[in-house]
Amino acid sequence: MIQRCIVCLGVSLILFGCKNPSDSDTPPPTLVEMVVVDSSIVKEKKYFLNGQLESKLIQDSIIVVSSIKSPGISTFHINGDELGQITAKNHPEAPFVPSSFDLTDYPIIYILDRKRGVIQKFDLENNFYLKSIKLKLPEGKTPKLALSKFKKVGDNFFVELENSFFDAYDPNYYNDLNKMIYSFDSLGNPIEGFLQYPKIIKDYPGSISAQNYLVSSHLNKYFLFSFPHEGLISRISDSFPFEVSEQIMLPKSRYFNYQLVGSERSISSEDMMAGGDLASTPLNHNFIKIIETDEKIYIQTWMIEQNSLLKERQFFTHLIIYDKIQKLWYENIPRLFFELGHLAGVANDTLYFFEGNLRINDEKYIKRAVIRPIED
Numbered sequence: 001m002i003q004r005c006i007v008c009l010g011v012s013l014i015l016f017g018c019k020n021p022s023d024s025d026t027p028p029p030t031l032v033e034m035v036v037v038d039s040s041i042v043k044e045k046k047y048f049l050n051g052q053l054e055s056k057l058i059q060d061s062i063i064v065v066s067s068i069k070s071p072g073i074s075t076f077h078i079n080g081d082e083l084g085q086i087t088a089k090n091h092p093e094a095p096f097v098p099s100s101f102d103l104t105d106y107p108i109i110y111i112l113d114r115k116r117g118v119i120q121k122f123d124l125e126n127n128f129y130l131k132s133i134k135l136k137l138p139e140g141k142t143p144k145l146a147l148s149k150f151k152k153v154g155d156n157f158f159v160e161l162e163n164s165f166f167d168a169y170d171p172n173y174y175n176d177l178n179k180m181i182y183s184f185d186s187l188g189n190p191i192e193g194f195l196q197y198p199k200i201i202k203d204y205p206g207s208i209s210a211q212n213y214l215v216s217s218h219l220n221k222y223f224l225f226s227f228p229h230e231g232l233i234s235r236i237s238d239s240f241p242f243e244v245s246e247q248i249m250l251p252k253s254r255y256f257n258y259q260l261v262g263s264e265r266s267i268s269s270e271d272m273m274a275g276g277d278l279a280s281t282p283l284n285h286n287f288i289k290i291i292e293t294d295e296k297i298y299i300q301t302w303m304i305e306q307n308s309l310l311k312e313r314q315f316f317t318h319l320i321i322y323d324k325i326q327k328l329w330y331e332n333i334p335r336l337f338f339e340l341g342h343l344a345g346v347a348n349d350t351l352y353f354f355e356g357n358l359r360i361n362d363e364k365y366i367k368r369a370v371i372r373p374i375e376d
Helices: 269-273
Strands: 013-016 030-041 055-058 062-067 072-077 082-087 098-102 108-113 118-123 128-134 141-143 150-153 156-163 181-184 190-194 215-219 222-226 232-237 244-249 260-263 286-292 296-305 314-317 319-323 328-332 342-347 350-355 365-373
Touching (some): 062 098, 062 342, 062 350, 072 098, 098 150, 286 342, 296 342
Antiparallel strands (some): 013 260, 030 365, 062 072, 072 082, 098 108, 108 118, 150 156, 156 181, 181 190, 215 222, 222 232, 232 244, 286 296, 296 314, 296 319, 350 365
């Protein structure tokens, strides 16, 4: 069973939060069933992608996957057939480690590279390098090594930046970052920044684990941003002054723990490298993906089960779904994360997952799933 509480394994932890959906008197979302209807083995013939970072569904039939372990981008048909790839080693003129990528102008792909602070532009279908856009980054800010939020809107690019002055375990990492999403023009010049970590994270008195606490999506000139531990989804315009047009309260969940948990003291990365106790940096339940369609919002969660009797922690995932038309919430029974994989996208109410972590299986899989009501 998914535990609703984090178990202390020998160190002092503190729970911190406000307006926690878990404390709400409202009933939890309607329980539904997620059924995996088929699973296709990914057939890699020309390039083996070592692990996965992001996966995105495009044109309802193509899944694009990135890796930073073997820096590259691979494309697959939803039946598992390999369609092509772009790798850093084959493009010495435009090296990259993909923090994130954007497919707005597909088959053109824009790859965000943190190390060089550039956006690399390629023709994905023809494996052809087009140009590099050097970002003129604000002082003390840099894209994340992995999973920076990144979106092309019109001729501009929106990039999530992190604090380069402080380690992610230092509370100042969050407190000192007042603008974490920056827009850049087509030449890489900064235009304006907006969005900051919510009070629940900025006021946390100790260290919290170095996780990605923000998920985002974009549809019809609006972003959705959510910090799950804030208990909100915010809809923000993609044009200046980036106003909030709507806020949706997240629902109480049977499984997802919205409570932010961390240590009582600040823990440095040096402490972790020295082999510090796992429990000294407790992992929070988190969101790893949010997708908006015309009718629904899909959130994929990442949940940890910690038990003093287990030598290894187990990771679970489930979906929290909001029906925008009926104003109703749904969720399904959690599944093992490394069996199901990452939600790549939704097409015609069919969910596509890419499982390429190679933690349980020796093969990679594309899985197709549907949501069904639970029969009484």
